[in-house]
Amino acid sequence: MDAAEFRCRGKEMVDYIADYLEKIEEQSVYPDVEPGYLHHLIPTEAPLEPEGFGEIMQDVEKVIMPGITHWHSPRFFAYFPTGSSYPALLADMLCSGIGCIGFSWAASPACTELETVMLDWLGKMLQLPECFLAGTHGRGGGVIQSTASEATLVSLLAARCKAVRWVQAEDATRSEADILSKLVAYTSEQAHSSVERAALIGAVLMRKVPTDDNYAVREETLKKMVEEDKAAGLIPFYFCATLGTTPSCAFDCIPELGPLCNRENIWMHIDAAYAGSAFICPEFRPLLNGVEYADSFNFNPHKWLLINFDCSAMWVKERADIIGAFKMEPLYLKHENQESGLVTDYRHWQIPLGRRFRSLKMWFVFRMYGIKGMQAHIRKQVGLAKEFESLVRADKRFEICAEVVLGLVCFRLKGSNELNQNLLKKITKSREIHLVPCQLSGLFVLRFAICARKTESRHIQQAWRHITQLAFELLQEQPH
Numbered sequence: 001m002d003a004a005e006f007r008c009r010g011k012e013m014v015d016y017i018a019d020y021l022e023k024i025e026e027q028s029v030y031p032d033v034e035p036g037y038l039h040h041l042i043p044t045e046a047p048l049e050p051e052g053f054g055e056i057m058q059d060v061e062k063v064i065m066p067g068i069t070h071w072h073s074p075r076f077f078a079y080f081p082t083g084s085s086y087p088a089l090l091a092d093m094l095c096s097g098i099g100c101i102g103f104s105w106a107a108s109p110a111c112t113e114l115e116t117v118m119l120d121w122l123g124k125m126l127q128l129p130e131c132f133l134a135g136t137h138g139r140g141g142g143v144i145q146s147t148a149s150e151a152t153l154v155s156l157l158a159a160r161c162k163a164v165r166w167v168q169a170e171d172a173t174r175s176e177a178d179i180l181s182k183l184v185a186y187t188s189e190q191a192h193s194s195v196e197r198a199a200l201i202g203a204v205l206m207r208k209v210p211t212d213d214n215y216a217v218r219e220e221t222l223k224k225m226v227e228e229d230k231a232a233g234l235i236p237f238y239f240c241a242t243l244g245t246t247p248s249c250a251f252d253c254i255p256e257l258g259p260l261c262n263r264e265n266i267w268m269h270i271d272a273a274y275a276g277s278a279f280i281c282p283e284f285r286p287l288l289n290g291v292e293y294a295d296s297f298n299f300n301p302h303k304w305l306l307i308n309f310d311c312s313a314m315w316v317k318e319r320a321d322i323i324g325a326f327k328m329e330p331l332y333l334k335h336e337n338q339e340s341g342l343v344t345d346y347r348h349w350q351i352p353l354g355r356r357f358r359s360l361k362m363w364f365v366f367r368m369y370g371i372k373g374m375q376a377h378i379r380k381q382v383g384l385a386k387e388f389e390s391l392v393r394a395d396k397r398f399e400i401c402a403e404v405v406l407g408l409v410c411f412r413l414k415g416s417n418e419l420n421q422n423l424l425k426k427i428t429k430s431r432e433i434h435l436v437p438c439q440l441s442g443l444f445v446l447r448f449a450i451c452a453r454k455t456e457s458r459h460i461q462q463a464w465r466h467i468t469q470l471a472f473e474l475l476q477e478q479p480h
């Protein structure tokens with residue numbers, strides 16, 4: 001493909017994407033394929049001779065599209081949203097076009113510097129304490145990670161490194177191996193599985209903290225576990241709080257947990273992967289109160305802030321803590337300017353070396369929506385969740401299972417888990433809408449998350465009619 005063909009095919013591709021997104025509602029939200037379906041539709045080996053672009057696009061229709069779950073369909077209510085907007089799509093195109101790998105300042109100064117400024121812009125939108133921002137006299141700063149899972153892992157590894165240092169500072173005779181074997185981390189029993197996985201990869205013990213009636217971790221409970229563990233000779237060093245848990249969007253009580261962690265030398269990381277975007281609205285910002293006690297904070301603009309995957313924003317209070325944990329300096333990555341201390345080399349802040357120019361997506365979206373536009377998006381989606389909640393509450397056969405704070409509604413048919421499992425089976429089989437379940441207090445619960453940017457009230461009303469119709473059929477089939 002030469003530049004002339006690229007110009008032509010590129011314009012066609014933009015049209016293809018715009019058509020896809022404009023007509024997405026007409027498709028079944030969930031694909032009708034069996035595992036292994038694709039294997040039968042394409043050759044078993046790569047072609048020896050070059051093929052034409054036209055043939056490939058025909059196969060996109062024939063092979064790929066039938067196997068797509070349409071995450072941006074307004075009939076998609078599963079998991080949590082994944083961001084998408086036209087400015088972000090275009091910025092991603094530019095990012096691929098420039099195609100730089102911004103691991104150090106010198107590897108592409110704009111890539112590093114725009115990221116630093118965008119994380120400060122975003123940090124200010126969230127009213128993060130100044131100590132987390134780079135453009136202040138503090139020692140903090142922000143970085144784009146690929147995912148919340150990586151941010152959690154990075155924070156855990158930094159905390160592990162710091163813990164070894166402070167324990168040895170108190171008792172120089174203790175070996176690193178001895179300390180590492182005694183470290184214990186904590187997180188909510190409602191935390192995302194990636195948190196437990198971080199401990200697995202970081203090779204430290206992690207204990208699950210039980211939650212209260214609102215599925216939130218409270219200070220009392222954590223304090224008791226920390227005291228027990230210290231008495232048993234363990235070294236508590238890390239707590240991952242969740243703001244907006246994946247099952248029910250619950251909020252750990254960080255204003256009371258933070259001081260406990262600070263007193264006990266426990267690194268507090270906050271995972272607000274989904275809920276974080278809402279904190280740009282003043283009315284939801286109180287949910288972030290207590291962040292001032294945290295050592296690190298992360299959320300995913302690629303979930304709810306109109307930015308396409310991947311873009312996970314992470315801030316630390318002491319950038320030396322994470323840089324210190326991962327620093328490697330081979331000669332081929334050194335550059336003249338790093339000695340000045342004025343430049344950021346983001347490779348020290350993350351696990352991989354390579355990194356894309358992801359801050360372009362933030363810059364385009366922040367400017368084309370403005371803070372007001374993004375706030376309007378969040379408010380509209382919370383409003384749609386409240387609308388769905390009132391439909392559920394008005395129907396005596398159903399119950400709401402957790403407080404609806406943002407864009408997630410947890411609900412179920414009153415009755416057995418089996419009944420609700422059967423309802424979800426019917427919903428999935430119909431391919432009209434897409435939902436996933438969760439478990440709360442041993443109950444099988446359906447999660448209804450407002451996801452697509454183009455979701456409107458009529459989609460909520462249609463979804464509810466559909467659910468109640470299936471529930472009606474199901475209850476008719478039940479033996480009395």
Ligand SMILES: *Cc1c(COP(=O)(O)O)cnc(C)c1O
Pocket residue numbers: 080146147148149150192194242244245246271272273274300312
């Ligand atoms: C979605 C989610 C994650 C995982 O996000 P990734 O960016 O895919 O790693 C982690 N924690 C919570 C609370 C989430 O909702």
